[in-house]
Amino acid sequence: MISAKQINELNAFKAAETTVLTAYLELNQNPLAQFRALQNGSKYPKELRADFERIEQYLKSDSPCAGFKGLALFSSARFGLWQACALPEPVGCRLTLDERPYLRPLLSIASTYHRFGVLLVGPSRARFFEVFMGQIREYGELEAALDPAEPDLALRLKSRMDLITERLEGLSRNQSFTRLVLGSSPELSLSLVNHLQRSLQQNLALSPNLEPEMERDEVLATLSSCERESRRGKERLVVQRLIDCASNSGNGALGLEKTLEALQQGRVKTLVVKDGFARMGRSCSACGALYLLELKCLGCRRPTQAVFNLVSDMMQKVYDRGGDVIRLLTDTPLDNLGKIGAELSLAPINRNAPVAA
Ligand SMILES: [Zn+2]
Known part of the structure; x- marks a missing residue:
């Protein structure tokens, strides 16, 4: 999954010379054959050989694009740029060479998807996910059972909520989530929502279809179906x-x-x-x-x-x-x-x- 930070870095990237190759490929055809066909008839400087080889290598390997329709690749070996991004929608085939990555098709698609932060909270643990453009990433879970050594129940609950919300707020800040979705029992949801910063509360949706022990793929399918509906x-x-x-x-x-x-x-x-x-x-x-x-x-x-x-x-x-x-x-x-x-x-x-x- 491409992170918000990686998109920002691509946006800001400018090489001192015309060395940035951008390839958009469609995955319903053979991407390697497409990539070679795009080069036909054009002469590229031999300094770019490393970039062409790297892209070919990537396309020959088992790239993580199963189930996706498009692929964007950005490479400037000379100036240390490499980024591959699977796309849930095809954007045509195209090869460009410039000082900057050619981002318009990627940004156009990305702007139509929310970057979801997902929090699932059960009795003993809290799980955190990011969902964006048809992909999901799970962040390490938090053991967040109530502390049996603390005799005051209200304090026990509060320290648990503090742990969870602190982690969620940190992730939300670092990953630039545009929406938060919470899956939990109604009582837990209520106390969590009350614990969150106001800015996060405003972006939060409660999902009755998410459950704390769901498999990753089920979480992704649930979010994708909500996104499709909206x-x-x-x-x-x-x-x-x-x-x-x-x-x-x-x-x-x-x-x-x-x-x-x-x-x-x-x-x-x-x-x-x-x-x-x-x-x-x-x-x-x-x-x-x-x-x-x-x-x-x-x-x-x-x-x-x-x-x-x-x-x-x-x-x-x-x-x-x-x-x-x-x-x-x-x-x-x-x-x-x-x-x-x-x-x-x-x-x-x-x-x-x-x-x-
Ligand atoms: Zn003409």
Whole structure:
């Protein structure tokens, strides 16, 4: 699991030279073959050999990505950077070389997930977990039975709560949890909540589905299902806003054709797409413009070539222009409106934003 600290470090990383390789790969295909295909036709400086070897080695090994859909790799052997991050959603295939890691796809996905701190408290012990983007990490448990040597029951309870909340507050601070979830009996929950700092209380949810002795995988499944449920509501709002934009103000596009047209005009602020939606299309070999069917580019009149996943290429273009991509994981009314749409700006946006190689 990538920690909040590691994401911050990637964000702040800047090498003195153009030596940072970033690879995004899709795990439904052979990632090693994809990685090699991405290098085809490009010449990379031989100083990067160590980076290419390290990435190949990682892809050949049993990487911990089973059950994930995408993979992001960041490498600059020369300046001491290496980070691999499994992604619960695919973001297309791409290889960039720059002074900085290319983070937009990773950050776009990460921003749609909560980083949960989970606390399970039973009669004799307390367990602590972090859940983020479909992965779970367990921190060492705390033996927190009541101290039999202390005759005053209220004091015994208080010292136990102190131990647990101190640990939770420390973890929450270090790991930057965005939500806390507590699984415990109602009486224990109440005294724990009263013990917590106010800022943590406000972020806390009690889960009746979590139990102190649950297996790690069960904790992950419970949290994932809660997150999916809350996501369902958010995604419905996103789609409703998109439909309003398209019907009232003309600042929205619905369906592949209209969305593609807006993309060519550089007007897409936020692309909204149903997870798994893909179409073949065409791309201009000279200027990179994307089309559904055109055999000749409407801009530069050069021939176009077939692209396997037009939707994935559209997402890349939106990222490059500084726009955002929202992938819908649940069923929404957009399923019946072409599965893709975009919120638009009136004029072309951010044409001068730096474009990754
Ligand atoms: Zn063209």
